Every structure is written in structure tokens, then in C-alpha cells.
Amino acid sequence: MRLTKIVALAAFALVSAAASAQTVKIGFITSYSGLNGNLGPYMERAVRLYIKQHQKELPPGVKIELIIRDDTGPNPDKARQLAQELVVRDKVDLLAGVIFTPNAMSMAPIATEAKVPFVIMNAGTSVITTRSPYIARVSFTLWQSSYPLGQWAAKKYKTAYTLVSDFGPGHDAETAFMQAFKEGGGNIVASVRVPLQNPDWAAYLQRVKDAKPDTLFVFIPAGKTATAVMKNFSELGLGQAGIKLIGPGDITTDEELPNMGDVALGVTTMFHYSAAGDRPANKAFVAAWKKEYGANETPNFLSAASWDGTAMIFEAIRQQKGKIDPDKTMAIFKSWKFANSPRGPISIDPETRDIVQNEYLREVRKVGGQLANVELETFAAAVKDPWKEQQKKK
Amino acid sequence: MSGYSADTRIRWTEWLPWVAAGAFFFLLPEYLSLGARILIFILFALSLDLILGYAGIITLGHSAFFGLGAYTAGIVSTQLAINEPFVQLAAAAAVAALLGVATGAVILRTRALTLLMLTLAITAILLEVANKATWLTGGADGLSGVKVDPILGFFRFDLYGRTAFLYCLIALFLGWWVVRRLIYSPFGAMLTGIRENTTRMHAIGAPVYWRLVLVYTISATMAGIAGALLTQTNQFVGLNVLGLEPSGDILVMLILGGVGRLYGAFIGPVVYLIAQDYLAKQYPEYWYFGIGTLLIAVVLFAPGGILGMVDKLRDKWLSLYKQKSSARASAR
Incomplete structure (x- = not known):
């Protein structure tokens, strides 16, 4: 045999x-x-x-x-x-x-x-x-999107709550966002890391709701998980409680938008690519x-x-x-x-063999009846990985 | 089924797997890393066979020991900077044995479904600990930076898996030898007795509970060694060595080969992993479908596993042969 x-x-x-x-x-x-x-x-x-x-x-x-x-x-x-x-x-x-x-x-x-x-x-x-x-x-890199997003958020919001998946990219997103947000004068209410595979989102999001931050920063691997977060966010009424959902573009990937439905409307993200980009x-x-x-x-x-x-x-x-x-x-x-x-x-x-690209500030809007990540502005041009730039200075 | 009364000398057919492994080494040098993986899973399956097949302990949590061994070997290197392969192996075996005796002493007081649930729970707890203790285990990112010194100072773990293959082969040979000795000993006969009729074993005064704890610990140690071998050949530990998936996989491999037979643990992993390797390469998108079909086929048509089917065919052939020869004798 x-x-x-x-x-x-x-x-x-x-x-x-x-x-x-x-x-x-x-x-x-x-x-x-x-x-x-x-x-x-x-x-x-x-x-x-x-x-x-x-x-x-x-x-x-x-x-x-x-x-x-x-x-x-x-x-x-x-x-x-x-x-x-x-x-x-x-x-x-x-x-x-x-x-x-x-x-x-x-x-x-x-x-x-x-x-x-x-x-x-x-x-x-x-x-x-x-x-x-x-x-x-x-x-x-997660730093490329989350760091500028922190800078942008610090101008708009006073308090933020971070919720990320507990693995490498999640840690990066959390650190980058917190650093930029604090440098801009913002205050981090709490930071939570959740297991990578199939956690129960309702429990985590209920806590966020109770903490009443101005904004909730989320990073989870792109895909179906993002849809689950979005649904729970809306079902628990975090939006009505005045909490704004932000994150890198992983949370509103283009192919998942139809599955998320109108819940995703108004979510602001920082990212390098949108299928709705007009280039x-x-x-x-x-x-x-x-x-x-x-x-x-x-x-x-x-x-x-x-x-x-x-x-x-x-x-x-x-x-x-x-x-x-x-x-x-x-x-x-x-x-x-x-x-x-x-x-x-x-x-x-x-020097680093890493990508250099633009970061766009986007919002989920309806374009011709379809949800899309509409690019509002080129927030930062030719961004190098901020983490590596910081390491060089050290 | 092999038992105490059987002839315990090693038959010539029992050397075949080792001859095949030697041929594999020389004929298929590009497949040695897959080969090493198969050897590791054979050792793991053998450890499961010992408790499930011989002692009748139903478990869905055997990956607890496999994973613990894997992590121990890795952590010994990353935290204590001990890169000597035999020390790593010994540490993994010791820690797995400890967990085996500690959990075995508790859960082996229960039977059937309760036992099944408890084994499952122990793996789940370990998985959660490994997931949360990021500083120690690397969490979901996995434990990287594991270093393993050349074996005996000479044989480096190379990219082609030559060292890994021979190393695992020797470990498996020793594991096989121990298991073979065990099942043909009075101890092995007692285990079979416990599996077949626990009440009667109590009645004749056999220390059932202690025998079970002992075999569980031996099995845990072997699974821990298999896990450590995986770490050393990969120089990496992923979270997926723990949890339900590898426990299920190994159970499936064993069932495929034939439970309660020494060589079922050999055939199962070989067929399963080669099928998986082949299908995943041919149909990267749908390969699980092929694995599923294979399993359904085995469960439907060969409930005793592949070896069970071989036995059945042989018996049928033998009885036909006997009928014919007796018919011929009466005709004469």
C-alpha cells in the first residue's frame, strides 16, 4: 500500500x-x-x-x-x-x-x-x-493607515476606545493609532485585544457602549469578521449612542460592503485602496x-x-x-x-523593501444605490512605513 | 487483533515499513520534509492507538500533549536558550508526562462521554493559555526564533529535511519498539482486558485505575515527543498544534488505518497525509472535498479501517481456498 x-x-x-x-x-x-x-x-x-x-x-x-x-x-x-x-x-x-x-x-x-x-x-x-x-x-503596513488615522481622529474626537485582533497586525494597528491619537492630544479610554478566531463580539461591544467614547477604533482581519462586527455594532445601538466607528480599510473592504448593508454607512476609514477610487x-x-x-x-x-x-x-x-x-x-x-x-x-x-503609497481618507456612502468607500481626500502622499521611520531615529 | 497469546517474535512483514522508509530516503529526496511529517504523525497516532485502541480510553484531546510537547521544546530554546535537541526532547517528554499523570489521575475516574468532554476541555484550556500568554508562546503569531543545534554536533537540520527525516525515523523506531513490547506484555493483555470487560478485570483483582493512569501517561509522553519533533523539524510552533483540529485529524488517521492494531497507526497517517498532500496540490480550492470523500468511503466500506479491510479480504480468500481444497479432497 x-x-x-x-x-x-x-x-x-x-x-x-x-x-x-x-x-x-x-x-x-x-x-x-x-x-x-x-x-x-x-x-x-x-x-x-x-x-x-x-x-x-x-x-x-x-x-x-x-x-x-x-x-x-x-x-x-x-x-x-x-x-x-x-x-x-x-x-x-x-x-x-x-x-x-x-x-x-x-x-x-x-x-x-x-x-x-x-x-x-x-x-x-x-x-x-x-x-x-x-x-x-x-x-x-498597519502603521501606514492607523498612524495617519490617529492624527486625523485627534483633531475631531477627544476620547477613543481601541478594539483589535490579538495578533501582530492588531498590535501594530493599536500602537500606531494610540501613539498618533495621544500626540494629537486625544485620550484613550481603554484598549482591548480580542482572540483572532471567532470571538463573541456582542460582549466586547457592550463594554465599549458602556464606556461612552467619542470614537471606536477597530482593526480585525478583512473579510467576514468585519461584517460580524458591523452587525453587532448596529444591533447594540452604538451608533445611536453617538459612538463613531473608524479604522483602517480592513473593516469596510469593498467586497463585504454589500453584506454589511446600510449599517456601514458613514464609517470613516483610512486606507490605500478603494474599488471606488476615480483614478x-x-x-x-x-x-x-x-x-x-x-x-x-x-x-x-x-x-x-x-x-x-x-x-x-x-x-x-x-x-x-x-x-x-x-x-x-x-x-x-x-x-x-x-x-x-x-x-x-x-x-x-x-532601504526597507517596503511599500510607499498614498493614504486616502474615505467614508462609506451610497453611489448609484451601491455602498462604496468614497475617497474624500488624499490625506498623506507617499507614506513610508511610520514604524520603520521611527526605528531609524532611535 | 494482536494479544498476549500471540507469537511475539517479529515477523518478516513487520520489517517492511522500515525498509520502505529507507527506500523513501534514497528514492525521494525532494519529499523528505513530507516524509518527516508523516513519521511524526505515525508516532502521534501510535500514542493514541495505545490508549484508544488497546486500553479503550476515548479521547478527543490528545493534541493537548502533542501541543504541550511542541511548545515545551520551543520555549526551552527561546526562553532558556537551550538548543541541544536531546535536552529539548527530554524536556518535552517530561512536561507531557507530568500533564499526563496529573490530568489522567483525575479524568480516568470517569468513563465514556464524561471522559470525552473532559479530554476536550483540557485541550481547550491549554489552547486558551497558549493564545493569551503571548510573551511566552507568541500567541496567534506563533513561536518563532526556535533554534536547534546540529544533532551530536554534526547533523544540521537542513532545508531538504534529510536530518529531520532520519532523526524522526529513529525516534519512531524506538517508539514502535516500546509500544510493541508493551502490547505483547502482561500489561498489554491487562489493557485489552480492561477494554473488553472492565467489570471482570475488577473481579479478578486487576488494579484497573492505576493501569489506565500508567498507560495514559506513557501515551502522553510519546505524544509530547512527537510534538517536540515537529517543533525541531519546523523550528517554529503555531497555535494550531493545540485544540480540536489536530486531535480530530489524528483520530481520523487512526480510524482510517485501523484502531487497535499496531500497524493501523502506520497506514493511517501515510494514506491521509499523502492524500492530503496530493489533493491540496491538485485542487488547492477544493481539496477538503477529496479528504471528505475518502473518509466517507472508509467509514461506509471499511469500518475496521484499511487494515480491517485487508484482513477481511484475506479471510474471505482463505475460506474460499479452504472450501475449494476440501471440496477437492471429498471429490477424491
């Missing part, structure tokens, strides 16, 4: 190894099951769409092979195992994807040891990029998405980051004519600039 399985596997491995020579292999890890398993396709679709549209721009004879793996949600053990297998078995040239911070952290040593460039397309804890010289991030590059992106995947489908910030990340990988492939050298690739990543991203002009900070 055991032997026949092994022989079958071996035969299969031999067949799949016989791919063409000029193929760039990208090991793409994201979540298709578990917490936020619905988000994986938003990333994969963006990558596939970019490849489909831009394949002609690759050097002649060069092909991209996307090898997709499911890390089953925040499961660092699994992610590490998959990354190792992608490197050892499939001999990938690049690693990419990853929704959750713990997964990215556990994969970092593999990128370093195997010298495989690793493009992070979501996971947003500041410290990740310092864990391996082969990591470049095209998504965002021409974004309009083209959203139109291409709807054409490919259906009129009711909307890309979200994970899609935007995956799209841009693929653009960055294409640049590296073009410059090296299809032969990926890890160190040259990282050099190309470090000097990468992209004026036509759906989220506006972006670039990679050569």
Missing part, C-alpha cells in the same frame, strides 16, 4: 518536473479555506488577470508558471511547510502571496536560507520585511475585472496589491530576460516604481 502510493507519487513528480526551460515558477501561497478562505481567490484572480493582459510584454519564449497552494488560514506551520516544499520540490524562482502575518513570519527563514525572493501581497505587520533580506512588500488606472482595473469575472464582482485591496506585485515581478523578469537571479531580482525590486497602480503612484523603499 505504502510502496504503490510512493511509486505513483514519484511518477507524478517526474512528469511534472519536465516543464520547459524558460519558465519562471512562482510559488503562490494564499488562503482558500479556514478563516477568510474567501479572500484567496481575490488575490489569485488579480495575478491571473495581470498575466493574461501582459503576457505579450515578457521576453520571447519566457512563460510564467503559477503554482498555487492553500495555507488554510492563519496557519504558520502549514505555510512554512508549503514554502519549503515549493522551494525544494518545485524549485520555484519566487514566492508570493500570503494573507496572514504569522504565515509570512514563518516563511521568512525559508526565503533567506534558500535565497528565494518573496513578494508579500497582503500581510501587513511592519516587522515582517526585517525578517529576511529577500522579502519585498507590495501591500501595506483612470483604477477604473481600467475594475472594468477589466468585471469583464473577466462578471459584472457583480468587485476587486478589493488584496486584488490591487496582487496586481501590483505581479507587475513588479514582470519588471524583474523583463530586466533579466527570464533568468531569475535572487540578488539581482531584489535590486530590481528595491528601485521599482509604478506610477499607474490602481491605488495611485507607488514605489518600493530601497
